[in-house]
Amino acid sequence: DGLQAWAVREAERLGKRLAPAAASRLVERCQEDRILIRGELEKLACYTGERTAITPEDVLAVVPKSREESIFEILDAVTDRDAGRALMLLEEALARGEPPLSVLGLLARHVRLACYAAELAAAGHSPDEVSRLLSQKPWAVRRLLRHGAAIGQAVPAAFQALLEADLAIKNGSQQPGLALAALCVKLAMGGPR
Numbered sequence: 285d286g287l288q289a290w291a292v293r294e295a296e297r298l299g300k301r302l303a304p305a306a307a308s309r310l311v312e313r314c315q316e317d318r319i320l321i322r323g324e325l326e327k328l329a330c331y332t333g334e335r336t337a338i339t340p341e342d343v344l345a346v347v348p349k350s351r352e353e354s355i356f357e358i359l360d361a362v363t364d365r366d367a368g369r370a371l372m373l374l375e376e377a378l379a380r381g382e383p384p385l386s387v388l389g390l391l392a393r394h395v396r397l398a399c400y401a402a403e404l405a406a407a408g409h410s411p412d413e414v415s416r417l418l419s420q421k422p423w424a425v426r427r428l429l430r431h432g433a434a435i436g437q438a439v440p441a442a443f444q445a446l447l448e449a450d451l452a453i454k455n456g457s458q459q460p461g462l463a464l465a466a467l468c469v470k471l472a473m474g475g476p477r
Contacts, residue, residue: 287311287316287318287321288304288307288308288311289307290318290321291307291310291311291321291325292304292307294321294322294325295307295325295328295329295338298325298326298329299329299336300325300328300329300332300336300337300338301336301337301338302325302338303337303338303339303340305339305340306338306339306340306342306343309340309343309344309347310324310325310328310343310347311423312353312423313343313347313348313349313350313353314347314350315350315352315421316421316423324343324346324347325338327346327347328342328343328346328347331345331346351382351386351390352390352424354373354376354377354380354382355377355387355390355391355394356394356424356427357373358370358373358374358377358391358468359391359394359395359398359427359431360427360430360431361373361468361472362431362434362468362471362472363430363431363434363435365472365473366472367468367469367472367473370468370469370471370472371465371468371469374387374461374464374465374468375461378461378464384453384460384461384463384464385453385460387464388446388449388450388453388463388464388467391446391464391467392446392450394428394431395431395435395442395443395446395471397418397420397428398428398429398431398432398435399432399435399439399442400418400432401414401418401420401425401428401429401431401432402429402432402433402435402436403432404417404418405429405432411425411426411429414428414429438474441470441474442471445467445470445471446467448463448466448467448470449463449464449466449467452466
């Protein structure tokens with residue numbers, strides 16, 4: 285990937301060696317934003333001190349998760365049918381101050397995009413074409429395709445679960461965090477029960 289190679293060169297300019305896995309994680313966490321990548325590399329250079337290598341662990345320790353990455357991680361856990369991990373990641377997002385309705389909106393958006401990505405792939409579009417058609421970055425499309433494939437036949441159930449959470453939060457019948465937790469469990473189980 286060109287942006288990862290660029291990040292490696294930028295790290296070298298700072299006297300550091302950026303491992304390929306670290307470059308990948310950095311680019312992803314920075315949402316492919318060159319200005320943000322450069323700033324985070326400067327922080328990583330300070331963080332690693334005399335050590336020349338910047339590892340993926342350094343990136344995880346220094347570069348904050350984007351809102352989008354947090355939601356992708358929740359969906360990764362749901363896709364893996366790991367409700368416990370999804371709940372832990374949801375709790376982290378809420379503890380960082382993410383408004384519950386924003387989390388719900390991002391989850392709904394990503395489920396919708398994952399379904400579109402899966403439909404486009406099933407129609408014979410390449411990942412690059414899906415990326416262009418959905419106006420999404422290639423790394424995001426790879427994850428969206430994985431999520432879309434996992435949702436598969438459970439699309440109506442997934443949207444029903446999203447609707448139930450939305451109504452529960454907006455009409456006050458459930459605390460927002462609890463409604464989102466129930467949503468994550470339902471999605472991990474394949475839909476409402």
